Amino acid sequence: MIYIASDHIGVALKARVIEVLKEKDKAVEDLGPQTTERVDYTDFAKDLCAKVLADEGSKGILICGTGIGMSIMANRHKGIRAAVCTHEYVAEMTRRHNDANVLCLGARVVGEELALAIVERFLATEFEGGRHLVRIQKIEE
Secondary structure: OEEEEEOOOOHHHHHHHHHHHHHOOOOEEEOOOOOOOOOOHHHHHHHHHHHHHHOOOOEEEEEEOOOHHHHHHHOOOOOOOEEEOOOHHHHHHHHHOOOOOEEEEEOOOOOHHHHHHHHHHHHHOOOOOOHHHHHHHHHHO
């Protein structure tokens, strides 16, 4: 399952990401918001992290203006490894080496096509394990 949420700034990009993921037959749950009325990103990040933590093997996507606020909030949850990604290579490496389970995007930072490419790479990349697993265990401690 892929859980996705945003703040009011990320609503349009979130809708586009959901549309593309569904076209690719991905299971997606939209956690809101549905309008561009001002909201606090913290509430949506908290809800998404709870879902990801309760659903082993799931991934999350959070979208705000820069991705930074969402990543800060998400990383306060033990077991969440959230990364702001601005390029496909960064998305690949955060999955490959850091086993990130939440992707954070900045709607004001990356355009739609780049965002879709980042999402695709993030979801397609597997964690390498090995020496990287030791580091993940240290983070969790």
